[in-house]
Amino acid sequence: MTQSGAARRTVLGAAVLAAGTGFTGLAAGSAAAADEADGQVYGDGHGEGGYRDLPHPTVIGHRGASGYRPEHTIGSYQLALDLGADVVEQDLVPTRDGHLVCRHENEIGGTTDVAEHLEFASRRTTKSVDGVAVTGWFTEDFTLAELRTLRAKERIPAVRQRNTLYDGQWAVPTFEEVLRWADREGKRRGRRVWLHVETKHPSYFRGLGLGLEEPLAKLLRRYGRDGRGAAVFLQSFEPSSIQRLARLVSAPRVVLLSAGNTRPWDFELAKDPRTVADLVKPEGLKWISGFAQGIGPTMDLILPRDADGRLGTPTTLVKDAHARGLLLHPYTARNENSFLPAEYRRGTDPAAYGDAFGAFRTYFEQGIDGIFTDNPDTGLLAAEAFRPGRRPANR
16 A cells, blocks of 8 residues: 555654644544555455555554554554554564463563562573573563563663653553554554564474564454555564464565574574575575575675774675575664664764664665664655655666
């Protein structure tokens, strides 16, 4: 589904105004009206329109609108939609009793108030997760009922101090709650709400008897998001998790790719010698295309940074992936200086905004199909110049 540039910009203006004043209903209503005016009205999140019908380049709300609200909360997801995100991301980890909840990591000391709960003090421990020693509190040591007593908080308060205003406002959502929320929002807005769902540390959890893929597939089937045209992307840094999901559901799938010199953890366990650098070669991309529809590379695999943090010469990854029919959803674009390439930073405050629009423009000029961003309103305004009728120069 697409919108005309003028209609989309009108929606954006309303959404940004609403975000600044707290009246998010205005933005939601305007978005639904604009979709109807564009002649593309969808139901409650089900339907047959595939991912190729999404606006291009696609703007993916990274953990929601995590630049403005504590990540992986209903508040963050809601704001991402209100700001115009085309897709909203969830990361999934399990509870001790097998429920899937939305957290970026299974360690929750940095994203919840668990440290303030004396009744859980004894559960602080150190574990090896994907070969890395991590100390804190872990979702797999809590039942869902226990997790429901916790409240979410800002993960990086030093950079996003304003987000701490919202600490304690939301609980940790289950994925089923998110699916229900997405269906409600789809009905209210008259268009499908797309999700981008990641299985976190799948081999680690399978080793604990808490495999992620089967309960995820069960929920997707229950809520009608298991088909080829489902409004959901399934993603993982472990290709074997995507292969397993491919046997369970037909929904579109994306292999996430970290730094070139790293190996996926399932490769480590299987003694597979290939690195990410091997997977982004034509033969590696051909292999991925056998069970996935896209890749989600770190932006450095497309635009490497030099020793000074400035962008270097683009690689051939976009061209090579497209040659294999794979879409690209790289990560992660953010507004703050501390995350931007050196040439787009402004001033010396790492938490201040730099020239995010300049960075987005450079990213989109590479011909990528979408991008994960903590700031979907910024990403959407930048994407307007590359939407139908105005394509990147090198495509």
